[in-house]
Amino acid sequence: MIRRLIFVSILLLCCSVLRAQKHVISKPVNGTKPKQISPDLFGIFFEDLSYAADGGLYAELVQNRSFEYNPADNANWNPLTAWKYQTDGFGYGTISVESATPVYPNNPHYIMLNVEDEGQKGVGLENSGFDGIPVKAGKSYRFSVFLNVMSAQSLPVSVALVDRKGKELGSSAFAAAGKGWKKYTEQINVNFDNDSAKLVLLVKSKGKVGIDMVSLFPTETFKNRENGMRADLAQVVANLKPKFMRFPGGCLTHGDGVANIYRWKNTIGPVEQRVDQRNIWNYHQSVGLGYFEYFQFCEDIGAKPVPVLAAGVSCQNSGGTWKIGSTGQKGIPMDEMKAYVQDVLDLIEYANGPATSAWGAKRAAAGHPASFNLEYLGIGNEDKITGLFEERFRMIYDAVHKAHPEIKIIGTVGPSPNGEDFDKGWKLADQLAVGIVDEHYYEKPQWFLKNTTRYDAYNRQRSKVYIGEYASWGNKLFNALCEAVYMINLERNGDVVKMASYAPLIARIGHTSWNPNLIYFNGTHVFPTVNYYVQQQFTANAGREYLPGVIKLKGNKAVNDTTAGVSCVRDAATGDIILKIANAGNASLSGTADLTRVGILPDSATLTTITGDIQAENNVSTPEAILPKSSVISLQKNWSFAVPAYSLSVVRINTGGAGQTK
Numbered sequence: 065m066i067r068r069l070i071f072v073s074i075l076l077l078c079c080s081v082l083r084a085q086k087h088v089i090s091k092p093v094n095g096t097k098p099k100q101i102s103p104d105l106f107g108i109f110f111e112d113l114s115y116a117a118d119g120g121l122y123a124e125l126v127q128n129r130s131f132e133y134n135p136a137d138n139a140n141w142n143p144l145t146a147w148k149y150q151t152d153g154f155g156y157g158t159i160s161v162e163s164a165t166p167v168y169p170n171n172p173h174y175i176m177l178n179v180e181d182e183g184q185k186g187v188g189l190e191n192s193g194f195d196g197i198p199v200k201a202g203k204s205y206r207f208s209v210f211l212n213v214m215s216a217q218s219l220p221v222s223v224a225l226v227d228r229k230g231k232e233l234g235s236s237a238f239a240a241a242g243k244g245w246k247k248y249t250e251q252i253n254v255n256f257d258n259d260s261a262k263l264v265l266l267v268k269s270k271g272k273v274g275i276d277m278v279s280l281f282p283t284e285t286f287k288n289r290e291n292g293m294r295a296d297l298a299q300v301v302a303n304l305k306p307k308f309m310r311f312p313g314g315c316l317t318h319g320d321g322v323a324n325i326y327r328w329k330n331t332i333g334p335v336e337q338r339v340d341q342r343n344i345w346n347y348h349q350s351v352g353l354g355y356f357e358y359f360q361f362c363e364d365i366g367a368k369p370v371p372v373l374a375a376g377v378s379c380q381n382s383g384g385t386w387k388i389g390s391t392g393q394k395g396i397p398m399d400e401m402k403a404y405v406q407d408v409l410d411l412i413e414y415a416n417g418p419a420t421s422a423w424g425a426k427r428a429a430a431g432h433p434a435s436f437n438l439e440y441l442g443i444g445n446e447d448k449i450t451g452l453f454e455e456r457f458r459m460i461y462d463a464v465h466k467a468h469p470e471i472k473i474i475g476t477v478g479p480s481p482n483g484e485d486f487d488k489g490w491k492l493a494d495q496l497a498v499g500i501v502d503e504h505y506y507e508k509p510q511w512f513l514k515n516t517t518r519y520d521a522y523n524r525q526r527s528k529v530y531i532g533e534y535a536s537w538g539n540k541l542f543n544a545l546c547e548a549v550y551m552i553n554l555e556r557n558g559d560v561v562k563m564a565s566y567a568p569l570i571a572r573i574g575h576t577s578w579n580p581n582l583i584y585f586n587g588t589h590v591f592p593t594v595n596y597y598v599q600q601q602f603t604a605n606a607g608r609e610y611l612p613g614v615i616k617l618k619g620n621k622a623v624n625d626t627t628a629g630v631s632c633v634r635d636a637a638t639g640d641i642i643l644k645i646a647n648a649g650n651a652s653l654s655g656t657a658d659l660t661r662v663g664i665l666p667d668s669a670t671l672t673t674i675t676g677d678i679q680a681e682n683n684v685s686t687p688e689a690i691l692p693k694s695s696v697i698s699l700q701k702n703w704s705f706a707v708p709a710y711s712l713s714v715v716r717i718n719t720g721g722a723g724q725t726k
C-alpha cells in the first residue's frame with residue numbers, strides 16, 4: 065500500500081495537471097521514421113505437457129475414459145488406471161479388459177462387465193477423474209457412454225456423481241438394450257459443490273455388457289462447445305488476446321521415436337475413432353483435444369493457428385539421450401516419406417480447402433465448412449540438424465512451397481540461442497530461403513538483460529524470426545521484468561522478429577513435467593503468474609508501428625540499457641499510442657516522452673503498472689501477490705515520468721483514432 069502511495073505521488077509530481085483542452089500537434093520529432101512491427105508479434109505456444117490437454121484445457125472430467133492407459137505410457141499404468149470395480153451394494157460378478165470387438169479398431173480396449181448378482185445397488189465402475197472430479201451445485205454435466213449389451217434383456221443403468229463418503233451429488237438413470245455398440249447420453253444435475261467427486265456407473269440387474277468411452281463434461285464449456293475446453297482455464301488463456309497459437313507442442317510433436325511422432329490425422333473425427341497416444345512427457349493423450357479442436361479454439365480466441373509438424377524425424381532425445389543405447393533422432397523410413405509429405409499437404413487442405421475437397425469435407429463434417437485460414441505452418445521443432453533431418457526437411461519444405469506458396473513455412477534452428485544446430489539450421493534456412501525460422505531459448509533472467517540487442521544486428525535480408533519458445537528460469541517478479549525488458553526490444557525489432565511466444569503455457573499443479581510455466585491450475589482454480597500479466601500487457605498493447613526517439617531516459621541512458629527498456633508504439637486498429645517502460649533495475653527511472661508526434665493529444669491516458677517485491681510470485685498460497693494496477697494519469701506534450709524500481713509501466717493514450725504518425 066505504502067509503495068503504491070509513493071508511486072502515485074511520484075506520478076502526480078511528474079505529470080502535469082489535467083488540461084481542459086486537446087492539443088493538435090503535427091510537428092515530426094527528429095525526423096526519425098516509424099518502423100513497421102509484425103502484426104503477429106506476440107502469441108502463445110500450447111503444448112500438451114504437464115497435463116495441459118487431458119486433465120487441463122480439455123474439459124473431459126473422466127480420466128482414462130477409453131481404457132487405453134497402458135504401461136508404455138507409464139510403468140504404473142494399465143487399462144483400469146483411475147477406475148475401480150464397484151460392488152459397494154454387496155453385489156458380485158466379474159470385469160475384464162477385452163479387445164475382441166471394440167467400438168472402433170483405433171480404440172481397441174473396453175470393459176466387459178458380467179453382473180451375476182446386482183446386490184442392493186448394482187455392480188459397475190467408479191472413476192476418480194484427474195485428482196477427483198470437481199462439480200458445482202446448480203450446474204449440469206453431460207454424461208455419455210458406449211454400451212454393448214450382450215444379454216437378451218435390457219439392463220437398468222444408473223450414473224451418479226458421489227462424494228468421497230458415497231453421498232450422491234447428482235444422478236441419472238436409463239435402460240440399455242441391444243447387441244452392438246450404442247452411445248447413451250444423460251444429463252446429470254448436481255445439487256452440491258464438491259472438489260473431488262467420483263463418477264459411478266452401475267448396472268442394476270444380472271447381465272453382461274461391454275463398456276467404453278465413459279465421458280463426463282460440464283455442460284458449460286468455453287463457448288459451450290460439446291467436445292470443448294474448460295471454461296475458466298480457456299478464458300484465462302483467451303484473456304491474453306494472443307495474435308497466434310502454436311500447437312500441439314514442441315517435443316511432443318516430433319515425439320519419442322518415430323512411432324511416437326504426433327500424427328494429426330489420428331486426432332480428428334468422432335472421438336471414439338481417434339488413436340490415443342503415449343505422450344513423450346510420460347502420460348497419455350486421449351487426443352480428444354485434436355486438430356479440429358485446436359483450430360476451433362484458435363478461432364474462438366481470435367488467434368491465428370500455427371500448427372507445427374515433425375520434419376520427418378523424431379526428437380533427438382528419444383529414449384533419453386543419457387541412456388546408453390537410447391533411440392535418439394530417427395527418421396521416418398524414406399519409402400514412407402512420400403506418404404508423410406502427403407499428410408502435411410493434406411493438413412493444409414483440411415484447414416483451408418473447400419468443403420468439397422477430400423480433407424475440407426472432413427472439416428465440414430466436424431461442423432466447420434468455412435476455412436480455418438491457415439497462414440503459418442511449422443516444420444520441425446528444435447531438431448538436431450543432421451543429414452537425416454535435412455533430407456526430410458527439404459522434401460517437406462519443397463512440396464509445401466510448391467503446392468502452397470501462400471503458406472508461410474517456419475523452419476527450425478535447434479534448441480538453443482546459439483551453437484552447432486543453430487548455425488546449421490540458419491545455413492539451411494539461407495540455402496532454402498525459408499521465410500521464418502524458429503529460435504528457442506530458456507535462460508537465466510540475466511541472459512535476457514544481456515541480450516537486448518540480439519536482433520538489432522540481424523540481417524534483414526535473411527529469414528525472419530519466430531521465437532517459438534522462450535522463458536527465463538522462474539516465475540518471480542524479477543523474471544517477468546527481465547522478460548518485459550526483452551520484449552520491448554523485440555518490439556524495436558518487430559520488423560525481423562515476426563512472432564514470439566513464451567513457453568510452456570499451462571501446467572497442472574502436481575503434474576508438472578516442466579517449470580516454470582505461464583499459467584498454473586488445479587481442478588478448480590487457475591493461477592496466472594506474474595510472467596502472464598507481463599505477457600498480457602504486450603499482447604493487449606501491441607503496436608504496428610514502432611516510433612523511435614519518443615522516449616528518452618534521464619542521463620541519456622540507452623533505450624537498450626541492460627536493465628531497462630522503453631518503447632513507443634502505435635496500434636494501427638485504434639490509432640492509440642502506447643508507451644512501455646520496463647525497469648528491472650533496483651533504482652527508480654525517470655525520463656520524458658515527446659508526444660508531439662501524436663496527432664491529437666488527449667488530456668489523460670491509462671497507466672497500468674506491474675511492480676512489487678522482486679522475489680514475489682503468484683502461487684497457490686499467494687495467488688494475487690502481484691497484479692497489474694491501472695489508473696488515469698494526466699498527459700502533457702513533453703510528458704515527464706518516473707517509474708519505480710522493478711516495474712513495468714504501460715501508458716495507453718487513446719487518440720480517438722487520430723494517432724497518426726507524422
Ligand code: AHR
Pocket residue numbers: 111113313314315316445446479533567568578
Ligand atoms: O516447452 C517445453 C519443451 O522445451 C518443448 O517441448 C521443447 O520444444 C523444448 O525443449
